[in-house]
Amino acid sequence: MNLSFNILHTLSDTIFDVLPIVVIIFGFQLLVIRRPIPNLRKVLIGFIYVLLGLAFFLDGLEIALFPIGKLMAQQLTDPAFIYGEVEEAVRSLQWRDYVYVYLFAAAIGFSTTVAEPSLLAVAIKAQEVSGGAISTWGLRIAVAIGVGLGIALGTFRIVSGTPLHYYIIAGYVIVIIQTAFAPKTIIALAYDSGGVTTSTVTVPLVTALGLGLASTVPGRSALLDGFGLIAFASLFPMITVMGYAQLSEWRQKAASKKTHRTGE
Amino acid sequence: MKDFILPFLRSLLDSLRDLLPILLVISFFQLAILQQPIPNMGEMLYGTFLVVLGLTLFVQGLEMGLFPLGEAMAYAFARKGSLIWLLAFAFALGFGTTVAEPALIAVADEASKIAAAGGAIENTPQAMESYATGLRFTVALSVGFAIVIGVVRILYGWPIQYLIIVGYAGVVIMTVFAPKEIIGIAYDSGGVTTSTITVPLVTALGVGLASSIKGRNPLTDGFGLIAFASLTPMIFVMGYGMLIG
Numbered sequence: 478m479n480l481s482f483n484i485l486h487t488l489s490d491t492i493f494d495v496l497p498i499v500v501i502i503f504g505f506q507l508l509v510i511r512r513p514i515p516n517l518r519k520v521l522i523g524f525i526y527v528l529l530g531l532a533f534f535l536d537g538l539e540i541a542l543f544p545i546g547k548l549m550a551q552q553l554t555d556p557a558f559i560y561g562e563v564e565e566a567v568r569s570l571q572w573r574d575y576v577y578v579y580l581f582a583a584a585i586g587f588s589t590t591v592a593e594p595s596l597l598a599v600a601i602k603a604q605e606v607s608g609g610a611i612s613t614w615g616l617r618i619a620v621a622i623g624v625g626l627g628i629a630l631g632t633f634r635i636v637s638g639t640p641l642h643y644y645i646i647a648g649y650v651i652v653i654i655q656t657a658f659a660p661k662t663i664i665a666l667a668y669d670s671g672g673v674t675t676s677t678v679t680v681p682l683v684t685a686l687g688l689g690l691a692s693t694v695p696g697r698s699a700l701l702d703g704f705g706l707i708a709f710a711s712l713f714p715m716i717t718v719m720g721y722a723q724l725s726e727w728r729q730k731a732a733s734k735k736t737h738r739t740g741e
Numbered sequence: 742m743k744d745f746i747l748p749f750l751r752s753l754l755d756s757l758r759d760l761l762p763i764l765l766v767i768s769f770f771q772l773a774i775l776q777q778p779i780p781n782m783g784e785m786l787y788g789t790f791l792v793v794l795g796l797t798l799f800v801q802g803l804e805m806g807l808f809p810l811g812e813a814m815a816y817a818f819a820r821k822g823s824l825i826w827l828l829a830f831a832f833a834l835g836f837g838t839t840v841a842e843p844a845l846i847a848v849a850d851e852a853s854k855i856a857a858a859g860g861a862i863e864n865t866p867q868a869m870e871s872y873a874t875g876l877r878f879t880v881a882l883s884v885g886f887a888i889v890i891g892v893v894r895i896l897y898g899w900p901i902q903y904l905i906i907v908g909y910a911g912v913v914i915m916t917v918f919a920p921k922e923i924i925g926i927a928y929d930s931g932g933v934t935t936s937t938i939t940v941p942l943v944t945a946l947g948v949g950l951a952s953s954i955k956g957r958n959p960l961t962d963g964f965g966l967i968a969f970a971s972l973t974p975m976i977f978v979m980g981y982g983m984l985i986g
Contacts (some may be wrong), residue, residue, distance in 0.1 A: 482793075490843075495938055497837040501891050502810065505833070516809065523806020526798045531937060534795030541788025545767055545780065552775055558980035581770055588762030592792075594799050596760070597941035599967070601803070602944050606959045642916045649909045652967055656902045662958075665901045672971030673940050675932040680761075680844055701855070704925030707932040710972055740831045 488532035495528060534594065535677060542678075546585065547685040550722060553581050554689040575636050582632040582686060584679070586710060587625035587678040588627040591617055596673050603666055609667070619721035620714040622669045627713030631706040635690045635697060641705040655719040663722035670718050671711040683710065749797070760789065803941050811945025819953040824896075831892040833971060834943065839841035844933040845880055849873040852926045852978075859922040861985060876981055883977035884934050887969035888943065894965065895950050898957055901965045908972040915979040921934035923982030930978045931971040940967060 495550050506514060514520055590596060600613040634644055656664055675683070691703035771779055779785060818827040839845060853869040853876070855864070862868045894904060916924060935943075943966045953962035 494841060494936070497841050498834070498938060498942065501830070501833045501837045502814065505826075505830050506816070509830070510814070510821065514813055515942070518900075520806045520810050520813075523804070523809070524801025525806075527806055527938065528802075529942050530795045530797065530798030530800075532804055533791045534799060536793025537788040537793075537795055541785045541792065542763060542767065545771065545785070546827065549767065549775065553770070559820065575806040577774055581774075584766040584770070585763075588766045591762050592759045592796070594796060595935065595937045597796075597800065598803055598807075598937075598941035599944055601800075602808070602941075602948060603960075603964070606963065615821055642887075642913075643930060645928060646916075648976075649913070653902075653906055653909070656906075660958050662916055663961070665961055665968070667908055668901060668905055668968030669964045669966070672932065676844075676935065676940075677937055680933060682804055701922060701925065704851075704929050706868075706929075708925075708928035711932040734877040 483539075484532060484536050487536040487542075488528065491528055491535070493534045501561050529624065531594075531677075538678065538681075543681055544558065546682045549581070550585075550682065550686040551689045553578050554686070554693045570644060573702065574640050575632070577637070578632055578686075578690065579629045583625040583629035585686070586628035586679070587621045587684055589623035589682055590624040590674050590710075592678050593674060593676060594678075595676045596620055596670070599666075599669060599673050607662070611663075615721065616666075616670070619718045620674055623670075623714030623717035624674050624679065626709045626717070627709035628686075628706055630713075631709035632686065632690055634705065634709075635687060635702050636694055636701065638694075640699060641708065643680075645708060647715070648709075652712070652715050652719075655716060655723070658723065660722050660726050661718040663719060667718040667722070671715045675707050675712050683707065743949060745756070747826065749801075752797045752800060756793045756800070759796060759958050760792055764789065778868060788936055801939075807941040808945045809881060809937070811942045812949035815946050815949025819950060827892060828889050831888040831946075832885040834885075834939075835888035836881045836947070838936060838939040839884040839934050839970075840877060840881035843937050844936070845877055847872075847928060848930055848933055849876040849880075850864075852876055852923070854927065855922045858919070861920065861922070872985065875985070876978065879981045880930055880974045883973040884970045884980050887973040888966055890973075891947065891966040891969040893951065894969075895947060895957065895962050897956065898962055899978070901968065905968060905972065908969075910975070911976045912979075914970070915983075918983060919979035920982050923979060924927075927975050927978035930974045934974055935967055935970055943967060943970070 495573045506512075597613075597615060603611045603616055604613045630644065634641065659667070684703075687706040688703040691697045691701075694702075697703075768779060771777055814830070818830065821827075850869075850873050853873040856862045856872055857864040857869050862872050890904070894901065915927075919927065946963070947966045948959045948963035951957040952959040957963070
C-alpha cells in the first residue's frame with residue numbers, strides 16, 4: 478500500500494517537472510506553428526511511457542540503490558573505517574590512506590553512468606545519425622570511463638585540498654589540444670557528452686560521496702570543498718570520448734594500411 | 742501480440758544489463774570491503790525491478806514520443822522560416838525546463854548557505870531565499886541563452902570548437918575575479934542543469950534542424966546544444982556571485 482502510494486507521489490512530481498516543457502511545446506504548436514503534430518496519438522502514448530518510466534525509475538532508485546549507496550559513501554569516508562579504531566592516527570591521515578575511496582568513486586562513477594537515461598538517449602540518437610559508425614555501447618563505455626576517472630580524481634582533490642580551478646583549467650587545455658587532432662565528426666558529440674552524464678542516477682550518489690568526504694577529512698569544510706565532483710564528471714567524458722574516436726581512427730588507418738600491403 | 746511482447750522482453754533484458762554494473766559495484770563494496778550483509782534484500786529486489794521496468798518504458802517512450810516530437814518541431818520551424826520564432830522557442834525551452842529543475846533548486850539552496858556563511862549576504866532566511874531564487878533565474882536565463890546560441894550556430898554552420906573555446910576563456914577569466922566560495926558551485930551548476938527529459942528533446946531538435954537545412958551534417962552540426970547549456974551557467978553563476986558579493 479505504502480509502496481504504491483510512493484510511486485503515485487513520484488509520478489506527480491515527475492508530471493510537475495515536465496509541465497513547463499509541455500506548456501512550451503503545446504503553446505508554440507498551437508500559437509506559432511499551427512500545424513497538427515504528425516502521429517499525435519503515438520507521440521502522446523510515448524510521452525506517457527516516458528513519464529511512467531521515469532517515475533518507476535526514480536522510485537526504484539530511491540528504494541533500492543540510493544539508501545545503500547549513500548550509506549556506503551559515508552562509511553567508506555569515515556576515518557574510523559580508513560584507519561581502524563586508532564584515534565591518534567586520524568590526525569596524521571595521508572592521501573594514500575583513501576585508496577578504497579578512490580576505487581569506490583571510480584566504480585560508482587562508471588556504473589551509474591552506464592545506467593544514466595539521458596546518456597542513453599544521446600547514444601541512441603548518435604548511433605542513428607552516424608549510421609552505426611558510433612555504437613551506442615561504445616559511446617556509453619567511453620563516457621563512463623571518463624566519469625569514473627573524473628570522480629576518482631575529484632575525490633583525490635578533496636582529500637588533498639588542492640584548488641579546484643587548477644584541475645578544471647588543465648582539463649580545458651587537454652580538451653582544446655585534443656579538439657585540434659580528433660576527427661571533426663566526433664567533436665560536437667564529445668562536448669555534449671560532458672553535460673549529459675550527470676543527471677538522475679549519478680548526481681545524488683556522487684554528491685553524497687563529496688559531502689561525506691569533505692565533512693570527514695580533517696581540515697576540509699563540506700560547504701567549500703564538497704562541491705566540484707560534478708564538474709570533474711562533466712569534463713573528463715569529453716577527453717575520453719575524443720580519445721575513443723582518435724583510437725578507432727588510428728586502428729582503422731592501421732588496418733587499411735595492412736590490407737593495402739597484403740594486397741600488393 | 743507476439744510482435745509486441747518479444748521486443749519488450751529484449752528491451753527489459755537490455756535495461757537489466759545497463760543496471761548490472763551498479764548492482765555489482767554496490768554488492769562488492771558492501772560484502773568484500775565493508776564486510777556487511779546487504780540490508781533489506783526484498784526491497785532491493787523490488788526497487789531494482791522498478792528501475793529496470795522504468796528504464797525500459799523510458800526508452801520505448803523516447804523513440805515513440807520525445808524524439809519524433811523534437812524533430813517534428815524542428816522541421817516545422819525550418820519550413821516556417823521564421824528565425825525570431827525559432828529563437829523564441831529555443832529560449833523558452835532552455836529557460837522553462839531549467840527554472841523548475843529539482844537538481845538546480847537543491848544546488849541554489851546550498852549556494853545560499855555558502856553565501857550566508859561567507860558573509861556575502863545577510864544570514865537571514867529571507868536574504869537566503871532571495872539569493873537562491875536569483876541564482877535559479879540566473880542559471881535558467883543562461884541556459885535559454887545557450888540554446889539560442891546553439892541554434893544560431895546550427896543555422897549558420899559555425900564550427901563548435903571556436904565558440905566553446907571562447908566559453909572556456911570566459912570561465913577561466915571569471916574564475917580569477919569571482920569570490921572563492923562560489924567557484925565550486927558554479928562549476929557544478931553546469932552539469933546539473935540538463936534534465937532527463939530536456940536532453941532527448943533538445944538533441945532531437947538540434948539533429949532535426951541540422952538535417953532539414955541544406956549543407957548541414959546532423960552529426961557535426963546537430964549535436965552541441967547540451968554543451969552550450971553546460972557551459973554558460975558556469976559563467977553566469979560566477980557573474981552572479983560577483984554582483985551580489
